[in-house]
Amino acid sequence: MHDLVLRGGEVHDGLGSPSVTADVAVSAGRVVAIGPSVGPARRVIDVAGLAVAPGFVDPHCHSDMVPVLPEAQPFKLLQGVTTEVNGNCGFSYAPVRERDIDVMSGYAGAPVTAGSFADYLAAMEAAGPTNHMATLVGHSTLRMAVVGWEPEMTDKALDEMCALAAEAFEAGACGLSSGLIYPPGSFGDTDELVALAKVAHRYGRPYTTHLRDEGAGLSEALDEAIEIARRARVALQVSHCKTAGPRNHGRAEMILERLRAARASGLDVRGDVYPYLAGGTTLSALLPPSALEGGVEALRARLSGDLSALRAAAEDPVPLRGTGLWRDTTPDGVLITTHADPSVVGRTLASLPGDPFTTACALIAADPSATMVITMMSEPDVRTLLADPLLGIGSDNGVPTGLEHPRTWGCFPHFLGAYVRDAALVPLPEAVRKITSANAVPFALHGRGTLLPGSYADITCFDPATISHPGTYTTPDTPPTGIPYVLLEGVPVVVEGAFTGERKGRILR
Known part of the structure; x- marks a missing residue:
């Protein structure tokens, strides 16, 4: 007698194989049988006409502190995601010193406490x-x-960083991330990253990176990431692959050629991409890295003075080592999504009075943690990247409040609806692979991302004909459609499209 049987669905194994009409039997949190007749069960769910897939794996998330929010947040389950990889773009929420609690809480959108990586994992586990x-x-x-x-880094300080990284891996960190446009990570050089990646190598963990530049300096930034992976002998995951800014549109194939060449040389190189023309990040990322040296108060002091030199640096087309997204967008492409002044939320820089650059600087000075949705990409580039087999789909989501980017609530149904069903960009079995096993493999998430006997029973059942996300940049938190059932280790946590309220997630170490 099985615990549960999903009866009569179109079963996808997550490896890209054609689907088969079959029953899926689950017991003790695992898939135990797949076939035309798997035997009786205590509970049977009729899924005829639905695609039955491994639970979606999101390789690029910023949900680190979501478990401690006041209420349970099912925003990922409702779009079929059963496993998230957090700590991306160089920002994990441990290890954290007392002096950094305020700035880290601002980034997280939730209260952060000081402590070790082990302390952080234990706190998330306790929160549920x-x-x-x-x-x-x-x-x-x-x-x-x-x-x-x-910006300065001594040998002694680097040794201390490496020791903290080792502690994190011992506690269960699944890899090392960098966000090389964001201070203070942008102050680090290639040798510093190699030293830390060598610690990841000792533990068999990958290196993931938000490249140093995704616009004019994209080629050089890719070279640096590949050099780090080669010197440290680690697997490389290039985060949210893109070509940012109109001057760089049409270069998507260059990214893929670099990744393929690195793989041909023997490196394990992969990446992820989200299905949108806009990204989302801090408003301060519009400024060049020199503006952000020394922390928040130093930034405010610079923004209170003469802005002419800062404007010149922001508009300079020469590749920067770090932030500087002003040159890769336009004022009407910057939508304010969070700010201490609620009157500016939901407005573009172009719609606000005054000179847009001066306005942006004033907004950043008033709230250095303010965020934006920023349009930077072209549709042909996005489609080229989405279709390539080397890249999985990752949301790059934020905290599910306010005007966060719609990818937070709907990345995966948007991909499956707009790009797979409507645009026929890739066949459905390949699309399922790109949101399951392709994302589980880089992070050694054994038993997840596949739907085979012995796999964990993390399962998403969706209707290929109706799956979608109608959210927009100004109404992002609309629920997705076409995902009636989601299971976590055999427990239905989404039933008939609604969250059951059960917190059945686990911290994976």
Whole structure:
């Protein structure tokens, strides 16, 4: 007698194989049989006409502190995601020193406490995640813990960073991440990243990176990431692959050629991409890295003075080592999504009075943690990247409040609806692979991302004909459609499209 049987669905194994009409039997949290007749069960769910797939794996998330929010947050389960990889773009929320609590809480959108990586994982476990969570340790976080916001790095400080990284891997961090446009991580050089990646190598963990530049300096930034992976002998995951800014549109194939060449040379190189023309990040990312040296108060002091030199640096087309997204967008492409002044939320820089650059600087000075949705990409580039087999789909979501980017609530149904069903960009079995096993493999999430006997029974059942996300940049938190059932280790946590309220997620170490 099985615990549960999903009866009569179109079963996808997550490896790209054609689907088969079959029953799926689940017992003790695992898939135990798949076939035309699997025997009786205590509970049977009729899924005829639905695609039955491994639970979706999101390789690029910023849900690190979501479990401690006041209410359970099923925003990922409702779009079929059963496992998230957090700690991306160089920012994990451990190890954190007391002095950095305020700035880290601002980034997280939730209260952050000081402590070790082990302390963080234990706190998330106690809070009770709604889906499974694996977590990377962030280079920026390590740097902040040791030298704060100062650019200089001594050998002794680097040794301390490496020791903290080792502690995080011992505690269960699933890899090392960097966000090389964001201070303080942007102050680190290639040798510093190699030293930390060598620690990841000792533990068999990958290196994931938000490249140093996704616009004019994209080619050089890819070279750096590949050099780090080669010198440290680690697997490389290039985060949210894109070509940012109109001057760089049409270069998507260059990214893929670099990744393929690196793989041909023997490196394990992969990446992820989200199905949108806009990204989302801090408003301060519009400014060049020199503006952000020394931390928040130093930034405010610079923004209170003469802005002419800062404007010239922001508009300079020469590749920068770090932030500087002003040159890759337009004022009407910057939508304010969070700010201490609610009157500016939901408005573009172009719609606000005054000179847009001066306005942006004033907004950043008033709230350095303010965020934006920023349009930077072209549709042909996005489609090229989405279709390539080397890249999985990752949401790059934020905290599910306010005007966060719609990818937070709907990345995966948007991909499956707009790009797979409507645009026929890739066949459905390949699309399922790109949101399941392709994302589980880089992070060694064994038993997840596949639907085979012995796999964990993390399962998403969706209707290929109706799956969609109608959310927009101004109404992002609309529920997705076409996902009636989601299971976490055999427990139905989404039933008839609604969250059951059960927090059945686990912290994966």
